[in-house]
Amino acid sequence: MDRRAIRTDLALEERERIQPEEGEVTGVKMDACEEGPDVCVTRVRILDGTGARAMGKPEGTYLTLESARMAKEDEGYHRDISEIFAGKLRELLPEGWNSLLVAGLGNHSVTSDSLGPRVVDNLWITRHIEKQGKMVSGIVPGVMAQTGMESAEIIKGIVRETGPDVVIAIDALAARSVRRLGTTIQLSDTGIQPGSGVGNHRNRLNAETLGVPVIAVGVPTVVSAAAIVYDTIDILAAALEGNQETRGLSETIRAMESQEQYQLIQELLLPRLGPMFVTPKDIDAVVKRLSFTISEGMNMAFFA
């Protein structure tokens, strides 16, 4: 089964897929998780074109903050995460920036896709007040079904008109594993790629297209429904393998990819699941909490 078909916006998940055990992937460097108090920060660096092709993601640095406690209601803990996030964001921000645009991507009307709009709602916006110091502006461009335009088109236009030194694009992400939902924040200096985010942006949003550095911040809030199919098959194969009598079946299932029967799954199940995603039942609480954690972290990173 080729899990490549299942998109993940997390560099960490992609890295683990390629080489789950210890070992190096050419062109990719992963730093051991820095254990903080109840949080783990991993740094994946894609160093060159070889790494980029292997990972299906552009060269650059990807930081992942992970903790099961993020999904819990705990004000003190979320304040700690905001501070760690602020520190990591400062690492990625270009030195000496004066003006900054935060773009809250995604759809305010779909709970699992509303992270970006919610973050912008809680930011300290100062560009219209400050004449010097840190000028922060924010935009919620909406999604294509609402605007008829790509977010990238809208943001490009605004960047050209208002000339910020740096853009931060914040978006809800798709992960491969349900364990990541609401427990992970990813920061990268690579911008947004086509096909990423819950809403599948078509256009690139990066230093090349905008002319200024683009930092991407995201939280996985959905898993593609197709991922469940692959998880099921994996576990089924593992289950069969565990037993002497059925071990042969396991190999058969694992080998199905090359067989024509496998097409049944491809043809019958995946098309129906293609336009579906999997999300936690308490997604409203998850998004409310993490959008606040991130906006507070941004306020700290910008002004503290």
Add this chain to the structure above:
Amino acid sequence: MDRRAIRTDLALEERERIQPEEGEVTGVKMDACEEGPDVCVTRVRILDGTGARAMGKPEGTYLTLESARMAKEDEGYHRDISEIFAGKLRELLPEGWNSLLVAGLGNHSVTSDSLGPRVVDNLWITRHIEKQGKMVSGIVPGVMAQTGMESAEIIKGIVRETGPDVVIAIDALAARSVRRLGTTIQLSDTGIQPGSGVGNHRNRLNAETLGVPVIAVGVPTVVSAAAIVYDTIDILAAALEGNQETRGLSETIRAMESQEQYQLIQELLLPRLGPMFVTPKDIDAVVKRLSFTISEGMNMAFFA
């Protein structure tokens, strides 16, 4: 594999599970689908305790309106559906009613669970204006995480205080098949059962608990993530069966339920998926459209 574990709020799906081919189920009567213009209306009646036990649902009448076109944007078509819905709702309403309470169950902050609140938003509310004629009131009780109370407690209190002749409870539902999402409306005269709806109500809401007839109206907007697991296994088994060489494997998989390996799925996959649901990516458009179709249908049924 016992698909019983996967909850469906649709009587039609439950009926099809028990006896997918032609044939009778004791205590349950299903009328052939009335083909209307691009819509199919099926009537399932649960006649007695035997039927209720088989179906896992209380005795009563369940009407299902189905059409793939419901999921599409087509104003004229939705007006037609509103009219058909109004006719069916009138069948279930007690004759000579004067006052009626519509309860919009579910969570306004979770798109897939927001059908009920949205329907109430668009109703003609007249109880505070009309002294005679049709007095319609509406309530959006919220969900337990927001109120600390069961919807049933809130509605019971309001019914005792305001004494409507009949209650209509409208809610987003869970189906077993993703094909039903946004394409189906169910009406029943049985009220709301514990464990039904996207938010899993704990308490019963029916004539016995409220003292007045309770009509339930719902649209499936989610499928439990576990349903995808079962679908995958079914299709895998079917795939293996279609081929001479692997036919044996199919039987093995189908028989897994009784085996200990099957526990791996039960123990590894389902717990992680338990608090997850599957929903369409364009759920905002689906809920916006169908809530309007239903509120318009109610307005017709009450006042036309």
Add this chain to the structure above:
Amino acid sequence: MDRRAIRTDLALEERERIQPEEGEVTGVKMDACEEGPDVCVTRVRILDGTGARAMGKPEGTYLTLESARMAKEDEGYHRDISEIFAGKLRELLPEGWNSLLVAGLGNHSVTSDSLGPRVVDNLWITRHIEKQGKMVSGIVPGVMAQTGMESAEIIKGIVRETGPDVVIAIDALAARSVRRLGTTIQLSDTGIQPGSGVGNHRNRLNAETLGVPVIAVGVPTVVSAAAIVYDTIDILAAALEGNQETRGLSETIRAMESQEQYQLIQELLLPRLGPMFVTPKDIDAVVKRLSFTISEGMNMAFFA
């Protein structure tokens, strides 16, 4: 000019109208403002029927927190206010309470009337989790145009069904002076009176009607448009009085009430202004800020 016609929900304003200078009003006791750090807390007690008639408000205690800084964005200051508020709320809460219902009155869809719903949105709701300790529940009953029912009917029903020890009703209020908008919080142990709030509740909500103590919490967010008419006439009269030549005019204007010309204002201007209110342009920021200050204060009062 009889400013009595202009409703105020603030006991403090009513008290100042009756006797603006130093001095006592029979049946009413006002304690000098306790100066805190940037906040002034005034206590008005209506002691008996005489006081109640003079004030047009029921007997009981009314606490007013006032500060121009409340209208400003200042996180630290709002945290201070939350603490002061929590202390005052604890004074009014019955000792040894175990269960408590917070009712967020008003209309979520009208910004100036959305204080109550917003406060409930941010409360820690625990009744469904805690089996002992402080059980807090919350309800947003909506307004009559949306539900067809009085808030009082809805809350009465819920109180009977769930039996809290005390009810807190939170609502946006009407003041007489625009200076009070967004700068004042009133707490009282008297419940809600007919005609109070931005939405003009018709029914009483107090210990007598609910059977449990009712604490009312409110913030003035609107002034009736008619108040501007009276303010204008007052200032005009004062302006004329300040000048030797026009002093006579001032008396004429002040005396107009008894004259038939005054009817022009009554007949021409007030009817048109009756269904209008005056509210600050940044009412969204005011309500967002103060609803958060109050919900945080409630969380402290209940759980700290």
Add this chain to the structure above:
Amino acid sequence: MDRRAIRTDLALEERERIQPEEGEVTGVKMDACEEGPDVCVTRVRILDGTGARAMGKPEGTYLTLESARMAKEDEGYHRDISEIFAGKLRELLPEGWNSLLVAGLGNHSVTSDSLGPRVVDNLWITRHIEKQGKMVSGIVPGVMAQTGMESAEIIKGIVRETGPDVVIAIDALAARSVRRLGTTIQLSDTGIQPGSGVGNHRNRLNAETLGVPVIAVGVPTVVSAAAIVYDTIDILAAALEGNQETRGLSETIRAMESQEQYQLIQELLLPRLGPMFVTPKDIDAVVKRLSFTISEGMNMAFFA
């Protein structure tokens, strides 16, 4: 009293102020109201610089649809208004347009300022679907307090990036008379001026700044609180004039403008009222209804 100080976004009100009785204003042409079924359409044309200076508005055509019935709930009537509106909008649209951007100005979080965002919410957006035919896009730029940017900056950027043939800017307006609130729709081919709208845009949005024609559509939803002051003084003066004994006072009041006492009003009352506006209590229903009427009218104008 110089009512010029009170801003109105309605050309019709400005025209009536200058010359309330029959007669011509140099550089301004007003066509008698076309009486339709329950609606009155007035056309004011500002022909040259003289007219523009007198009116304080740029040269161009201003169409006003007026009817007290607009403020009422009446689905059939609103459909009629949508059709009339569609006809007038078509008159202003450049012939042969293919792509069009609708900008919903204003603040979604302030009910009286939410007309623009709500209209865009209900439009048929087609630019991402249609490759030929009518390509409609929409944007809700937000307000400066939320974005740190002028709406004009955002829209300029988007227009440059996406190149529509024409822009329609829809906004909530300020009127001088409360009678206009929710009963009037204004269309003009002049774009948006600095200081117009409920939120007081600072920057111009017109053919000169955007490079494409800009049609402005608006509904008055607020009156400045200061307007009530002037209305009161006018009516007071009229009241005094109507009586033999007080006629002298009336002249005194009318003449107050030049006197120093008048400064009291200027200094005491207006500053406090400056950041306040007057709006109807049922503004949520008004905005909901008229935004739907306008979006339906736009859909007709674009696609029918």
